[in-house]
Amino acid sequence: MEIFWYIVLMSMLAIYVVLDGYDFGAGIVHLFFAKKEKDKKAITNAIGPFWDANEVWLIASGGVLFFAFPTLYASSFSGFYLPLIMILWLLIFRAIGLELRGQIHHRLWETVWDKAFGIASFLLALFFGIALGNVVRGVNLGMVENGVSAHEAHYFFLPLWNPTFSPTAAHLGIIDWFTILLGLVGVVTLTIHGANWIIYKTNSDLNDKLRTVIFRLNFVLLALVILSLVVWHVIAPKPFLNFIETPWLWIFPILTLIGLVGLFWVKAFKKDGIGFIFSSLFILGGFASTAASIFPKLLPSTNSINPSLTVYNVAADEYGLSVGINWFIIAFILLIAYVFIQYRVFKGKMDDIGYGEH
Amino acid sequence: MEDMLFYDRMQFAFTITFHYLFPQLTMGLSLIIVYFKWKFLRTQVGHYNDAAKFWMRIFALNFAMGVVTGIPMEFQFGTNWAKFSELTGGIIGQTLAMEGMFSFFLESSFLGLFLFGEKLLGHKLHFVTGFLVFLGSWASGFLIIATHSWMQHPVGYEILSNGKFVLNNFTALFSNPWLLPSYLHNQLASLVTASFVMASIGAFYILNNRHSSFGKLFVKTGVVFGLVSSVLVAFPTGDWAAKNVVEHQPVTFAAMEGLFETQDGGSEIVLIGQPNVVDKKLDNKIAVPNILSFLTYKKWDAEVKGLNEFEPENYPTNIPGLYYAYHIMVGLGTLFIALMAAGAIQLWRKKLYATKWILWSLLFFLPFPYIANTTGWYTAELGRQPWLVYNLLRTSEGISPTVSSGNTLFTLLGFIGLYLLLGMLFLILVGKIINKGPVTTEA
Numbered sequence: 001m002e003i004f005w006y007i008v009l010m011s012m013l014a015i016y017v018v019l020d021g022y023d024f025g026a027g028i029v030h031l032f033f034a035k036k037e038k039d040k041k042a043i044t045n046a047i048g049p050f051w052d053a054n055e056v057w058l059i060a061s062g063g064v065l066f067f068a069f070p071t072l073y074a075s076s077f078s079g080f081y082l083p084l085i086m087i088l089w090l091l092i093f094r095a096i097g098l099e100l101r102g103q104i105h106h107r108l109w110e111t112v113w114d115k116a117f118g119i120a121s122f123l124l125a126l127f128f129g130i131a132l133g134n135v136v137r138g139v140n141l142g143m144v145e146n147g148v149s150a151h152e153a154h155y156f157f158l159p160l161w162n163p164t165f166s167p168t169a170a171h172l173g174i175i176d177w178f179t180i181l182l183g184l185v186g187v188v189t190l191t192i193h194g195a196n197w198i199i200y201k202t203n204s205d206l207n208d209k210l211r212t213v214i215f216r217l218n219f220v221l222l223a224l225v226i227l228s229l230v231v232w233h234v235i236a237p238k239p240f241l242n243f244i245e246t247p248w249l250w251i252f253p254i255l256t257l258i259g260l261v262g263l264f265w266v267k268a269f270k271k272d273g274i275g276f277i278f279s280s281l282f283i284l285g286g287f288a289s290t291a292a293s294i295f296p297k298l299l300p301s302t303n304s305i306n307p308s309l310t311v312y313n314v315a316a317d318e319y320g321l322s323v324g325i326n327w328f329i330i331a332f333i334l335l336i337a338y339v340f341i342q343y344r345v346f347k348g349k350m351d352d353i354g355y356g357e358h
Numbered sequence: 359m360e361d362m363l364f365y366d367r368m369q370f371a372f373t374i375t376f377h378y379l380f381p382q383l384t385m386g387l388s389l390i391i392v393y394f395k396w397k398f399l400r401t402q403v404g405h406y407n408d409a410a411k412f413w414m415r416i417f418a419l420n421f422a423m424g425v426v427t428g429i430p431m432e433f434q435f436g437t438n439w440a441k442f443s444e445l446t447g448g449i450i451g452q453t454l455a456m457e458g459m460f461s462f463f464l465e466s467s468f469l470g471l472f473l474f475g476e477k478l479l480g481h482k483l484h485f486v487t488g489f490l491v492f493l494g495s496w497a498s499g500f501l502i503i504a505t506h507s508w509m510q511h512p513v514g515y516e517i518l519s520n521g522k523f524v525l526n527n528f529t530a531l532f533s534n535p536w537l538l539p540s541y542l543h544n545q546l547a548s549l550v551t552a553s554f555v556m557a558s559i560g561a562f563y564i565l566n567n568r569h570s571s572f573g574k575l576f577v578k579t580g581v582v583f584g585l586v587s588s589v590l591v592a593f594p595t596g597d598w599a600a601k602n603v604v605e606h607q608p609v610t611f612a613a614m615e616g617l618f619e620t621q622d623g624g625s626e627i628v629l630i631g632q633p634n635v636v637d638k639k640l641d642n643k644i645a646v647p648n649i650l651s652f653l654t655y656k657k658w659d660a661e662v663k664g665l666n667e668f669e670p671e672n673y674p675t676n677i678p679g680l681y682y683a684y685h686i687m688v689g690l691g692t693l694f695i696a697l698m699a700a701g702a703i704q705l706w707r708k709k710l711y712a713t714k715w716i717l718w719s720l721l722f723f724l725p726f727p728y729i730a731n732t733t734g735w736y737t738a739e740l741g742r743q744p745w746l747v748y749n750l751l752r753t754s755e756g757i758s759p760t761v762s763s764g765n766t767l768f769t770l771l772g773f774i775g776l777y778l779l780l781g782m783l784f785l786i787l788v789g790k791i792i793n794k795g796p797v798t799t800e801a
Contacts, residue, residue, distance in 0.1 A: 049470035052425070056462045062432055063451070063458035070447020077436025077443075078758035084437055085430075085769045089776060092426045096783065099422045103787050143760065155440070157760035316448035317524040324452060331459035338467035345471060345478060353478070 016057035025194015027121020094120035129186020133179030138300030256285030380424035386552025412796035442756030464494035539598035553584030
């Protein structure tokens with residue numbers, strides 16, 4: 001039963017990263033590459049009717065986490081207190097940037113909200129990468145000091161950084177050189193992903209330039225991924241153990257590789273949606289590979305006294321989890337229907353269907 | 359530890375108070391917009407569709423504010439109330455996860471279609487998307503109040519030896535006797551807010567001699583919806599909700615009514631007075647004998663238990679705050695019925711649009727339903743103290759064990775600053791929409 005909800009939660013989070021990922025990426029492209037008003041308009045129209053529903057995947061994932069793994073929810077949300085609240089603030093800024101920009105036609109007003117949207121998107125991509133890094137690296141559960149737990153075994157608290165920015169120091173911080181590295185992977189990945197979405201959903205003049213951007217950034221991404229894999233060994237012992245024991249899991253790293261390598265042909269794709277498929281593959285594969293690498297752990301412990309939080313020791317009780325399956329299946333079928341309707345109505349290029357024109 | 363609890367409570371109270379300024383309008387307003395769209399479909403009179411379009415702009419802005427201020431609520435269960443989440447997550451996580459899966463996806467998927475899809479969809483389908491947005495927001499309210507009801511009156515649970523609450527009866531969460539009265543009371547209160555806002559803006563247009571034909575429609579609709587909802591929010595739903603408190607939280611009821619001592623031969627109802635917790639009495643009291651006994655038990659001399667019958671450690675932690683919140687809500691609720699009844703009489707006599715004092719009153723009543731809704735929720739929440747889960751888990755036992763008060767104060771200050779900005783932006787933009795007013799589409 002725990003495993004069912006683990007798969008549900010991980011799938012929902014993966015879908016969230018792919019969906020909200022493209023609108024974060026669109027925000028980063030908006031910040032760095034869109035100079036003309038026309039280009040900016042094209043970008044915001046490309047995510048206009050979707051971004052709000054994309055964000056609901058985060059809220060719903062949070063709900064499922066709360067319901068199925070309450071101990072993990074309590075431990076990680078209080079332990080990562082400051083960065084989570086800051087993510088909230090950024091999400092708010094980003095949302096009002098998108099929604100309020102068009103309300104008043106004044107150059108300064110528009111500039112302010114453009115920047116709010118772009119900068120918040122950039123920082124969120126960075127933060128989500130850093131968050132992934134923290135989960136891989138693990139935390140000092142129970143806040144052990146000299147062999148003694150200062151708190152209950154599953155609670156911890158991390159400051160934003162420690163003075164050494166080292167992922168192997170005795171006192172960890174949210175931001176260290178390893179998590180920053182994964183943060184950069186997040187930014188580059190989502191920039192490529194967002195650019196692919198813009199190419200897919202618009203006829204913008206920007207598209208040709210974006211293909212070049214994707215091509216070049218893909219080299220950066222390849223370098224970052226190799227570097228992360230190398231230092232991963234320093235941080236987490238035996239990261240490939242699960243893959244050796246359960247060989248079918250190799251499908252995830254292979255998907256990641258296909259997504260990454262495929263994007264080098266971005267300029268040759270005949271259809272505008274193909275690039276988006278490849279970057280989605282890269283994200284889904286990478287997310288699944290990371291989860292598979294630490295399974296059954298959900299949040300590793302960096303000390304030897306308190307055990308890691310795993311699928312088995314943070315789950316809710318059996319009755320609650322099994323009764324939840326009933327409503328979840330109904331809700332999920334409805335959800336598929338909504339997504340289908342939504343993407344059906346707004347299918348094709350946004351400029352072709354005249355979205356955003358008044 | 360003490361100031362930690364204080365900052366956690368302040369942050370939750372501040373963010374939820376600010377958040378609920380928006381859903382209380384959008385839940386009620388979505389119903390009235392659906393009504394306008396329905397009238398338009400039936401009569402084909404474009405005026406109704408134009409009215410719906412105007413209110414959709416206000417709805418969209420409020421909805422966006424509700425969404426962005428709502429996300430921090432879900433996060434705070436984990437960030438600030440980790441112990442509570444850990445112990446009860448198997449139960450309240452159930453209803454909160456359902457809210458995400460059933461309501462938020464429904465609302466967010468169809469809101470975009472509703473706001474921008476009128477041309478794309480045609481009028482009938484557009485009406486359907488509006489109805490689905492209404493359904494999503496009311497389902498959201500239902501699941502939140504199911505969660506709230508479990509905290510007020512826990513059902514269907516057992517407590518394990520490690521202190522964890524586990525669910526043993528899923529349907530009990532929805533047949534909880536606390537749920538239906540609270541839900542109906544709350545949704546009608548939301549309709550009161552929407553009616554007053556509509557009537558207020560309508561009165562503004564009439565008094566201003568601008569958009570008068572729309573102004574009349576808004577005032578008329580606001581007064582009719584407002585009278586019905588103002589009456590129903592008091593009787594029977596408010597009465598039902600209060601009877602739940604009498605039965606399950608008698609000490610809270612005593613504090614709400616400012617009843618320090620049990621009174622022989624029936625209890626008086628206090629209209630005005632200031633609770634003096636030190637001397638255990640009300641200062642400057644104006645009260646009517648025996649009414650409270652009658653309202654509570656339908657017998658003039660029934661005994662209503664005073665605070666003296668309970669252990670002080672189980673008293674609500676803020677007795678004066680609870681007493682004021684309750685009395686402000688009830689007092690305003692009474693005024694709402696009076697004003698809307700006067701409006702309805704003049705409407706029936708076809709003199710409403712010329713009755714200046716009613717129009718002016720409607721205009722200036724705009725903030726009061728917001729205050730009544732807020733104080734109503736304060737009554738429920740302060741009334742539950744000192745418990746998170748009534749009689750089972752104290753509020754002080756629910757906070758995050760590792761987060762320091764310095765961190766919580768930092769984020770509380772951040773929220774205050776951010777929400778101040780949001781509030782100002784909201785007022786500017788809603789002012790702009792109202793100033794521009796409804797637009798008549800050429801048929």
